[in-house]
Amino acid sequence: MKQQLALEAEYRKLSAKFHSTSSREQCLILICGLVVILLLMYTFLFEPLFKESEKLQQNRDNTQKEISSLEVQVAQLSEKLNSDPNEPVNTRIADLEREIQNITLQLETQTSNLVPANKMAGMLESVLSGSKGLKLIELQSIAPVPILLEPAKEGEESKAGLYRHGVTLIFEGKYFDIQEYLQKLESLPWKFYWKKFDYLVGDYPTASVELEIYTLSTNKAFIGV
Numbered sequence: 001m002k003q004q005l006a007l008e009a010e011y012r013k014l015s016a017k018f019h020s021t022s023s024r025e026q027c028l029i030l031i032c033g034l035v036v037i038l039l040l041m042y043t044f045l046f047e048p049l050f051k052e053s054e055k056l057q058q059n060r061d062n063t064q065k066e067i068s069s070l071e072v073q074v075a076q077l078s079e080k081l082n083s084d085p086n087e088p089v090n091t092r093i094a095d096l097e098r099e100i101q102n103i104t105l106q107l108e109t110q111t112s113n114l115v116p117a118n119k120m121a122g123m124l125e126s127v128l129s130g131s132k133g134l135k136l137i138e139l140q141s142i143a144p145v146p147i148l149l150e151p152a153k154e155g156e157e158s159k160a161g162l163y164r165h166g167v168t169l170i171f172e173g174k175y176f177d178i179q180e181y182l183q184k185l186e187s188l189p190w191k192f193y194w195k196k197f198d199y200l201v202g203d204y205p206t207a208s209v210e211l212e213i214y215t216l217s218t219n220k221a222f223i224g225v
Contacts, residue, residue: 115190117165133177142166166214
């Protein structure tokens, strides 16, 4: 009880200090608070997941290159020898293929909770329409970008195994309405990556926000808005 009273007293003290400042200072304080929250979310939630995904993708690519090199060696040995000296190499190839399967499974597991590309724009608009005090200015899809290429077979072009699909969202509203909207996005069962967040104060207390988020998919299909 004493601790609660102390916290309430401290809150009233900080609230009084906040209201005693000028509107410009209040705006700067709120912006700084929002930036700190976003940086913390990116640092502790999204950045580690993205780094781990990149690491797995790189390992998969390196493993595939090693398989290609070993297959060339097998072909050369087959031409020179009548006997079958390839058993160790074939065993290594089988091990590497199993490793690729394991890495692929890990990638699928990591991306399983990401929002599907064809649902991302609708998700943003749905949450926005259910948020009070916000006005949608623009909702635009970003063309998919290949981020992982599968080694090409002889006579074929390389194919992308993973694509990055993005959406740009611009809307207006008051600070606390914007904060509530961002919290709703964070609480959704689907997850996504943040790439851009621009917060611009216009006619106080109204501000304009530009978000750019993206998800990962094995499907190249463009997101429809």
